[in-house]
Amino acid sequence: xxxxxTGLKEECGVFGIYDLDGGDVSRSVYYGLEALQHRGxxxxxxxxxxxxxxxxxxxxxxxxxxLSEVFxxxxxxxxxxxxxxxxxxxxxxxxxxxxxxxxxxxxxxKGSLALAHNGNLVxxxxxxxxxxxSGAIFHTTxxxxxxxxxxxxxxxxxxxxxDAVKKACDQIRGAFAIVLxxxxxxxxxxxxYGLRPLCIGKRDxxxxxxxxDCALHSIGAEFIxxxxxxxxxTVGTDGELRSTFMDSVVDPAKQAxxxxxxxxxxRLDSKIDGVSVYDARIRGGAALxxxxxxxxxxxxxxxxSGLASAKGxxxxxxxxxxxxxxxxxxxxxxxxxxxxDERESSVRIKLSVIESVVRGKRIVLVDDSIVxxxxxxxxxxxxxxxxxxxxxxxxxxxxxxxxxxxxxxxPSNKQLIASSHSVEEIRKMIGADSxxxxxxxxxxxxxxxxxPICKACFNSDYPMEVPTHEIRDLLEGC
Ligand code: SF4
Numbered sequence: 001x002x003x004x005x006t007g008l009k010e011e012c013g014v015f016g017i018y019d020l021d022g023g024d025v026s027r028s029v030y031y032g033l034e035a036l037q038h039r040g041x042x043x044x045x046x047x048x049x050x051x052x053x054x055x056x057x058x059x060x061x062x063x064x065x066x067l068s069e070v071f072x073x074x075x076x077x078x079x080x081x082x083x084x085x086x087x088x089x090x091x092x093x094x095x096x097x098x099x100x101x102x103x104x105x106x107x108x109x110k111g112s113l114a115l116a117h118n119g120n121l122v123x124x125x126x127x128x129x130x131x132x133x134s135g136a137i138f139h140t141t142x143x144x145x146x147x148x149x150x151x152x153x154x155x156x157x158x159x160x161x162x163d164a165v166k167k168a169c170d171q172i173r174g175a176f177a178i179v180l181x182x183x184x185x186x187x188x189x190x191x192x193y194g195l196r197p198l199c200i201g202k203r204d205x206x207x208x209x210x211x212x213d214c215a216l217h218s219i220g221a222e223f224i225x226x227x228x229x230x231x232x233x234t235v236g237t238d239g240e241l242r243s244t245f246m247d248s249v250v251d252p253a254k255q256a257x258x259x260x261x262x263x264x265x266x267r268l269d270s271k272i273d274g275v276s277v278y279d280a281r282i283r284g285g286a287a288l289x290x291x292x293x294x295x296x297x298x299x300x301x302x303x304x305s306g307l308a309s310a311k312g313x314x315x316x317x318x319x320x321x322x323x324x325x326x327x328x329x330x331x332x333x334x335x336x337x338x339x340x341d342e343r344e345s346s347v348r349i350k351l352s353v354i355e356s357v358v359r360g361k362r363i364v365l366v367d368d369s370i371v372x373x374x375x376x377x378x379x380x381x382x383x384x385x386x387x388x389x390x391x392x393x394x395x396x397x398x399x400x401x402x403x404x405x406x407x408x409x410x411p412s413n414k415q416l417i418a419s420s421h422s423v424e425e426i427r428k429m430i431g432a433d434s435x436x437x438x439x440x441x442x443x444x445x446x447x448x449x450x451x452p453i454c455k456a457c458f459n460s461d462y463p464m465e466v467p468t469h470e471i472r473d474l475l476e477g478c
Contacts, residue, residue: 011265011407012102012118013039014198015215016085016179019206020239022052026079028206028219032379034067035218036211038267039089039118043101044070048081049181051237056111056183061103062087066096072329085181088318090409100140103181105382108152109316111183112144113161115151117144118211119175119196121409122466127171147172151180161185162234162244169246173464175258175406177227179209186235192249192258193463194229195406195454197272200241207235212270226273229255234249256454256463259443260408263397264305264368272452280446284396284438285312285366287445292436293317294364294392300324302367302379309396310366324358324365324383325351351379359387366394370426371410373417377430384431393432398440398458399423405466410457 013036019024029046037044045062059079063070067088087102103114121127124143131149132138138145150171155164161182169176175195180187188209190198201208201216201223210216213223224241227233230249234242258265261272262280270277285308299319301310304327314321328350363383370376380391399418404410413419417426427435440458447453456462 011039011090011196012116013037013088013211013215014085014116014118014177014179014209015087015211016116016181016186016188016209017083017206017219018051018181018235019082019204020235020237021205022082023046023206024080025084025206026076028203028208029084030067030071031219032074032208032210032215033088035267036088036273037067039211039265040090041066041091043098044087045101045103046071046076046079046084046086047105047181048079048084049112049114049183049374050081051083051184052367053081056107058105058112058114058181060103062098062103062107062115064098069338078274081182083186085114085116085179085186097141100142102142102144104140104145104148106148107153108155110152113148113152113155114181114355115144115148116179117147117211118198118407119191120405121146121172121174121176122405122464123173125467143174147176147178162187162232162242165232166191166244166246170248172377173248176209184237184266186272187232188227189232189246190227190229192230192246193254193454194255194273195463196259197257197261197266198227199272200224200227200233205239207239207241209233212266212272214267214270217269218389223271253452254463256450257447257451258406258408259446259453259455259456260397260404261447265408268304268308273447275447275451281305281308281396282312282315284446285309285314285394286316287312287442288366288394288396288436288438289313291439291442292392292394294432294434295362296364296390296392297361298322298324300357301363302365302376303327306367306396309368309394313364313394314367319364322357323362325353326354327351339444353382353386355386358383359419361388362390362392364392364394365432366396368395369397369400370395370417370430371400372415373430376432380431388391390433391431393427393430393436394432395435395437398437398443400454400457401461402457403464404457408453408457 015032047060091430121143150168154167158164177198201221203221299314301307
């Protein structure tokens with residue numbers, strides 16, 4: 001299901017490109033961000049600069065809405081330069097504010113910086129308070145500005161921007177994938193746990209950083225490699241990739257990739273840290289079939305992110321895979337609807353059931369998560385109205401029980417159905433004939449044993465110390 005229908009919100013997408021031959025990059029940033037639009041639909045922005053031109057003169061454009069809404073005809077042409085960064089954002093509720101859109105552009109004594117960040121810091125409030133006490137003035141409410149300010153503060157005391165980034169990264173704690181543009185350099189950095197993805201690509205004589213490799217392919221670039229957890233990669237005017245590591249780098253066994261990237265957030269055609277998102281979902285579906293077998297006639301997935309898991313369930317169980325839903329892509333984005341009622345009715349309009357597929361059949365319905373339970377309940381009722389005789393629900397993630405502090409806006413415990421109801425109670429509430437959630441011990445198999453994962457929203461085993469729930473509500477990441 002899509003993010004705005006479940007109530008889970010991620011996150012952001014970041015993109016950066018440096019064309020060492022001097023070609024204009026703003027269109028490439030636009031197309032790269034378009035491929036990352038699934039990571040954030042509420043605001044977006046692009047900042048570019050000309051490395052041959054006046055040092056650090058940054059042109060930028062950002063606004064509320066999709067890329068196609070913010071970058072009206074002619075806008076991109078106004079942004080010329082051979083180095084650029086871009087960002088798509090999904091804000092937490094109540095903070096839909098153009099000031100919080102990124103990239104953040106900072107003018108300071110050493111020139112300009114433009115920063116795009118994905119993730120959430122756990123010590124942002126502490127750092128912000130300390131900075132405000134020493135005279136800093138913040139223009140936004142996002143912790144990305146804390147990172148930018150930290151880098152600028154360190155830059156004044158460092159010989160090179162990458163040294164300043166390293167010092168700043170050793171002060172911040174939490175999840176971050178950063179792309180930063182200085183007057184002559186493009187830098188990508190990833191938190192020591194590798195919570196959020198970031199990869200490197202190349203097209204002719206241009207280097208690219210992107211949240212997912214689907215953005216590289218969309219601009220005809222080749223994937224080079226993922227940025228490693230705790231690594232800072234710098235592209236300078238000589239075209240060399242220089243790598244350095246943060247002091248805060250952790251033992252590889254303690255790294256913690258967000259498993260939700262594979263279950264739900266990332267695009268199906270992306271590969272993160274060497275693991276294909278599609279393959280991970282197929283394996284997840286197969287694990288569900290082994291854990292919760294059932295006699296049925298057809299396996300169907302809830303578009304979009306439930307489809308591959310449904311295929312995996314079908315392959316493992318031998319029950320045929322079918323397409324039960326038509327998704328109307330032209331229905332407006334449901335998150336802009338203010339009330340829950342409207343949100344739910346919009347979902348009904350967006351996903352309609354294909355009666356000839358489901359009539360008279362015992363259906364296995366696979367989805368990626370249950371947050372409040374209302375959406376899946378509607379789908380089950382509709383399937384039965386169109387003649388499905390039984391609906392067995394299989395969920396490709398374990399029940400959500402704990403908040404995320406690393407950039408995924410999981411609704412508060414009160415709204416999470418699993419935090420106050422047993423599986424059997426949820427089954428009854430949604431009207432399913434049976435219900436099975438992915439066993440937590442199967443999650444690792446989705447990505448293979450060599451990639452340590454974070455699964456804290458299911459078992460509260462956070463990879464680092466986290467603040468209290470009250471403080472979490474004040475954190476505003478990206
Ligand atoms: Fe991802 Fe959950 Fe960990 Fe947050 S707590 S980073 S959503 S696995």
